[in-house]
Amino acid sequence: MIAASDAQLSRAKRVMQALKQHELTIATAESCTGGVLASILTDLRGLSHVFECSFVVYSDQAKCDLLGIDRVLVTNFGAVSREVAEAMAGGALRRSRASIAIAITGFAGPGGEGDEEGLVHFACARGQSLRHREKHFGPIGRDRVRRHAIDSALDLIEEAIAG
Helix, strand or coil: CCCCCHHHHHHHHHHHHHHHHCCCCEEEEECCCCCHHHHHHHCCCCCHHHEEEEEECCCHHHHHHHHCCCHHHHHHHCCCCHHHHHHHHHHHHHCCCCCEEEEEEECCCCCCCCCCCCEEEEEEEECCEEEEEEEECCCCCHHHHHHHHHHHHHHHHHHHHHC
């Protein structure tokens, strides 16, 4: 597992404090980051009550079973797509008691033929509001893609808190 930088830990703490201040809770739905974001958010002393739960859904089947995503959506658009990221965030929100859900799905390393290494989709749901980001980090290696993905996820969470 990658280790978060001091800057990421400091930023994550600020995000969690903002969630606490606004009386919000968070759930994560992670694929290519494999639970790294949840690990960072739960490493923060005194803020654990802000973290609701995490879904680490690496396989297509897990995305469908645990988050309630329609298999047709994954088949038609692919697991690494805007549509699936948004469905992951919505599923995490519906299947938890969290106020905000962040989803991450992408290709952290080399994928199959036609897969773009470093392509990551993010979605953040809060109530009826849904935000999406698509990032093209390039073939920079699994750890670096994951590190950049954490930063992008924190950006979206901050936007969702701000409303």
